[in-house]
Structure formats: structure tokens, C-alpha cells
């Protein structure tokens with residue numbers, strides 16, 4: 001068995017694997033996909049549960065993967081999710097596991113996911129106002145998200161994190177309200193700057209809400225101080241709220257990029273390795289898997305995929321090109 005980490009040419013080592021389990025979703029968040037949805041991947045191109053587990057096993061056993069985050073699309077719509085989590089946790093060494101989800105249906109599966117060994121969940125929730133939730137996600141499902149969050153907390157999938165995107169003219173004045181709501185319930189809120197990853201290519205640098213704006217609006221109502229714990233490779237910059245211990249995070253991918261500390265690598269639902277959210281190339285592991293490649297050969301192909309990882313996403317470069325795949329098909 002070959003071993004050797006996923007190192008890129010700038011000396012960064014990927015230990016955090018983001019696995020997209022489907023590109024399908026039951027919401028239509030406007031910053032992610034159009035109202036009519038997208039042309040979903042054909043079933044035959046989607047990795048089977050066994051194929052997903054084989055790639056995760058190779059990552060863990062041969063490539064130094066320590067953490068596995070399941071995402072999508074909406075990972076809860078993948079039928080085999082609980083089993084995939086269980087089989088991931090049974091690997092040696094057993095990786096940390098987490099789920100990024102919109103929480104629709106989490107009331108039904110939270111306990112089973114926890115029992116299967118899932119460590120944590122991140123739930124996406126941009127507003128606690130019904131009309132704005134409907135406007136942003138194009139579905140009237142706020143109550144399901146709220147009960148999904150409660151179920152995750154009750155099942156011990158904590159600390160439960162909430163991810164929020166603020167959109168100018170819709171919910172950009174709701175940061176403090178959302179933070180108060182999360183603090184009352186013991187959820188850790190993190191704001192994510194909107195990125196140019198929507199399928200409709202509607203993102204604009206001059207209308208996105210920046211980290212500076214988010215922090216200024218929070219500071220009008222809360223005292224924020226930089227958190228003491230070292231940030232390491234974490235995307236979120238953390239701040240203690242009103243002296244702590246509660247914190248709020250800002251993931252400022254656009255205005256305060258953290259590419260130099262990146263430890264992430266992504267696997268799409270159709271078996272492509274992406275060394276960056278913004279990568280323009282992919283490495284096809286599905287073809288290798290289905291063509292009879294050995295574990296060593298797949299591991300070698302995966303290592304080679306890291307060579308083209310660029311030093312940064314380059315959103316501010318004049319030559320920046322948005323990746324062809326939207327966020328929902330990459331796995332956020």
C-alpha cells in the first residue's frame with residue numbers, strides 16, 4: 001500500500017475532504033441556483049455508496065485525510081447517507097465527520113446520523129423571517145429548518161453551527177437578529193461572504209455584503225473581540241460576543257482570503273477531485289474506479305491532482321473566470 005499525503009506545490013497539505021453526495025436539492029437559494037433548478041447529474045454518473053466509501057477509504061488509509069464533511073446539493077436527499085456515515089466512521093483511523101445541510105428532513109434522521117457516528121452538523125439558515133426565507137430559498141420551509149436544528153441539538157450533533165449568507169436589500173439588516181436568535185439557542189453562527197459560484201452567474205463584487213459590513217452591523221449591537229483560540233486552517237475568523245464564551249464567525253472568502261492556509265480537497269458526486277472550490281480543472285477518479293484501477297493507482301492519481309492547486313482563488317484578478325460547475329455541483 002502506498003502512503004504519502006496530499007501536498008501541493010506551495011507546501012499545503014490537504015487533510016479535510018469535502019464529499020458531495022448529490023447535486024440535487026429541495027431548496028432553490030437564489031445565490032446558489034435558479035428557480036427552475038439545474039440539469040441534475042444522470043444517476044449512472046453518480047458514484048454508488050460502495051464507490052464513495054472506497055474513495056474515502058483510500059483518502060483515509062493512504063492519503064492522510066483526517067476529516068470528512070458530507071455536503072451537496074442537499075446531502076439529506078441521498079438515500080444511503082446514514083450508511084455512508086457509519087462506514088466512514090468505521091475506517092481506521094476513524095475520521096471526524098460532519099454534515100453541511102439545509103436541515104429539511106433532519107428531524108427524521110438526526111438521531112440515526114448521531115447513532116451512525118456523525119460528529120457535527122452545519123445548518124444553512126440566512127434569515128428567521130418567514131417571508132425572507134421564502135424569498136431567498138423560493139420555498140416556504142422555515143419551520144422545517146428550525147425543527148431540524150432542534151433535532152440536531154437534541155441528538156448531540158453539536159456544537160451545532162449555522163451558516164448564513166447576507167444579500168443586499170433582502171436580509172443584510174438582519175445579522176444582529178440572527179445572531180441573537182442563535183445565541184439564545186446555543187448555535188454557533190457564521191456569516192459567509194457571497195461568492196461567485198451561483199449557476200446563474202449573478203454575483204457582483206460591488207453588491208456583495210463584505211465582512212467589514214457584516215462586522216459593523218453586528219458591532220452596533222454587540223461587543224466583538226477577536227477570539228483567543230488560534231485560527232489554524234479554519235475558514236472562519238472568530239469573535240467572542242460580549243466577552244464570550246459565545247462566538248460568531250465570518251468566512252470572508254472574497255475580501256479576506258485564507259487560501260494560504262487551505263487544507264481542503266473536494267470530491268464531487270460524479271467522482272471528480274477538485275483541489276479548490278474555484279479550480280478550473282478536475283481529475284476523474286470515477287473513470288479510474290470503473291476501469292479497474294487499484295487503490296495505489298487511484299491514490300497516485302489523487303496526489304497528482306494536487307499539483308495544479310493554485311496559490312489563491314484570484315477572484316480579484318482581471319483574468320478571473322468563474323468555474324463551470326456551480327456550488328451545488330461542487331459541494332460547498
Ligand code: SAM
Nearest residue numbers: 032072073074100101102124163194195327332
Ligand atoms: N445544501 C446544503 C446547504 O445549503 O447547507 C449543502 C450545500 S450548500 C452549496 C453549502 C453552503 O454553501 C451553504 O451554507 C450555502 O449557504 C453556501 N453557498 C451556496 N452558494 C453560495 C455562494 N454563492 N456564496 C457563498 N456561499 C454559498
Ligand code: SF4
Nearest residue numbers: 025027029032073102
Ligand atoms: Fe440547496 Fe444548499 Fe444550494 Fe440552498 S445552498 S439551493 S440548500 S444546495
